[in-house]
Structures are given as C-alpha cells and as structure tokens.
Amino acid sequence: MGPKKKSKTELPTKAAQKPSTPTVTPNWPAFAPLIPESDLSLQETLAGQIVTIPNFWTATLCKTYVSFLSSLPLSTTPGKPKKGDAVRVNDRFQIDDPAFAERLWSGTALKNLVLGNGENDGLGLDEAQRRKLWGGEVIGLNPNIRIYRYTKGQFFDQHYDDSNNVTLPGSPSVPARTTWTLLLYLTSPATGCIGGETVFYPEPETGKKKSREPPPEPFVVELEVGLALLHRHGAQCMLHEGREVTNGEKWVIRSDLCVRR
Ligand SMILES: O=C(O)CCC(=O)C(=O)O
Numbered sequence: 001m002g003p004k005k006k007s008k009t010e011l012p013t014k015a016a017q018k019p020s021t022p023t024v025t026p027n028w029p030a031f032a033p034l035i036p037e038s039d040l041s042l043q044e045t046l047a048g049q050i051v052t053i054p055n056f057w058t059a060t061l062c063k064t065y066v067s068f069l070s071s072l073p074l075s076t077t078p079g080k081p082k083k084g085d086a087v088r089v090n091d092r093f094q095i096d097d098p099a100f101a102e103r104l105w106s107g108t109a110l111k112n113l114v115l116g117n118g119e120n121d122g123l124g125l126d127e128a129q130r131r132k133l134w135g136g137e138v139i140g141l142n143p144n145i146r147i148y149r150y151t152k153g154q155f156f157d158q159h160y161d162d163s164n165n166v167t168l169p170g171s172p173s174v175p176a177r178t179t180w181t182l183l184l185y186l187t188s189p190a191t192g193c194i195g196g197e198t199v200f201y202p203e204p205e206t207g208k209k210k211s212r213e214p215p216p217e218p219f220v221v222e223l224e225v226g227l228a229l230l231h232r233h234g235a236q237c238m239l240h241e242g243r244e245v246t247n248g249e250k251w252v253i254r255s256d257l258c259v260r261r
C-alpha cells in the first residue's frame with residue numbers, strides 16, 4: 001500500500017505555493033453551539049485507515065462558518081497543475097494559524113477523543129494501540145489550515161496526501177510530523193450540495209501472484225454536515241479523490257493530526 005513513484009500527490013503546502021499566504025489571521029467565529037463531548041465518539045469506518053466523528057460540529061455552527069468563510073479571499077486553484085501534482089479544481093484559502101489549529105484541537109472534542117481521555121472514545125484502545133493507530137504521540141493539529149469551496153463542476157482528482165514535518169509553536173516549539181488528514185465537512189445534500197463525496201480506493205491484496213480476486217470496491221464517504229473525517233496519510237495513504245460537485249456548494253476545513261517527531 002502507499003504512494004507509488006509515479007503517483008500524483010497533493011500540491012505542495014505553504015512556502016512553495018503562490019500566491020503567498022495572508023498574514024492577517026481571520027476573526028474566526030466561536031465554536032458554538034457544540035454537542036457535548038460525552039455524546040460524541042470515534043467510529044473506525046475502515047480499519048486502520050478512516051475514522052469519523054459524526055456531529056463533530058453542529059449544523060448551526062457549520063452554517064455560521066459557511067457564511068463567515070464566504071467572506072474570505074478564496075483563490076481558484078489552477079486547472080492545469082505542474083507535472084506530478086493532482087488536478088484539483090476548487091477555491092481555497094490557506095493560512096498558518098496555530099491559534100485556530102489549537103482551538104480546533106482543544107476547544108472541541110477532538111483532542112480528548114483522539115487521546116482517549118474521555119470515558120469512552122468509541123474505539124476502546126489501549127495506549128499502545130492508540131499510538132499505533134495515529135502513528136505516534138498526537139500533540140495537536142497542523143497550523144496550516146486550508147479551506148476548500150467546490151462549486152458545480154469542481155473536484156479534487158485522485159491523489160495521495162503527503163506526511164509533512166511541521167513545527168508546533170510554543171516555548172519551546174515542538175518538532176512534529178503529520179500522520180492523518182482531517183477533513184471537516186460543513187455541507188451535504190441537506191444543504192443542497194450534490195456530489196462531492198470523498199472516495200477512497202483500497203489497494204488490492206499484494207503478495208499473491210496475479211490474484212483472481214476482483215479489485216476491492218471503492219470506499220465512498222458521503223458528505224454529512226459537521227462530520228469530521230480522519231484518514232491515514234503519508235506512506236500508508238490510500239488513493240482518494242473529492243468527486244465532482246454537481247449542484248450547490250461543498251465546503252471543507254482541512255488540517256492534519258501531528259505527532260511528536
Ligand atoms: O475535498 C475532499 O473531499 C478531499 C480533499 C483532499 O483529498 C485533500 O485535501 O487532500
């Protein structure tokens with residue numbers, strides 16, 4: 001499993017990208033209302049690969065964010081990427097905002113669910129299993145926050161997400177590495193968004209000579225307002241795509257889980 005030499009990867013983040021990231025951080029709305037942590041849990045929707053948190057954000061909060069995010073200066077990604085980059089057609093806003101990443105981590109149920117701090121994280125893992133699942137000791141979210149808007153006809157072609165080295169600020173700052181992608185869906189068919197599902201392509205079993213088995217079925221994650229989706233990335237990332245939106249708008253907030261390096 002994992003990225004092959006010739007596979008497309010997502011576009012490089014941060015410094016390598018033009019136009020330059022904005023320096024003024026947005027005045028992000030408060031995270032309210034939220035469902036109490038005790039009513040949320042992690043669901044392992046694809047073993048070792050995809051974990052979701054339904055109702056991570058309420059529909060009201062998602063609506064507040066869609067209106068707020070609509071006021072940000074989004075830029076349309078080029079339809080023709082450089083060689084090796086995935087074709088990705090959407091409107092996006094990207095910012096390094098450690099304070100927002102920290103809020104999204106600690107100011108929601110995410111931290112306690114991922115670290116298994118609550119009474120019930122839903123997965124019932126012990127410490128060693130948890131480290132194995134997340135790829136180390138999770139210490140926060142990637143400060144590199146990406147906002148995507150897909151309108152009719154827009155999509156994110158098949159690709160793998162890279163693991164990146166990042167530094168989490170603090171005194172002292174902490175060297176970290178991203179291990180899982182976080183996608184927070186703000187829209188769904190309930191808000192008029194048709195299409196736009198995130199589709200994962202599990203690898204066929206390896207090792208056997210010319211398997212007669214049919215290739216595994218694609219794993220389709222339907223959009224759901226307020227659903228947080230985590231998927232493993234880096235060397236064990238599954239090939240995936242954001243299907244074309246055929247009506248309405250799809251809005252997503254993206255960050256990544258970071259482990260100590
Ligand atoms: O928008 C989606 O459904 C997928 C986004 C994605 O694959 C990414 O951000 O790397």
Ligand SMILES: [Fe+2]
Nearest residue numbers: 010160161240
């Ligand atoms: Fe991706």
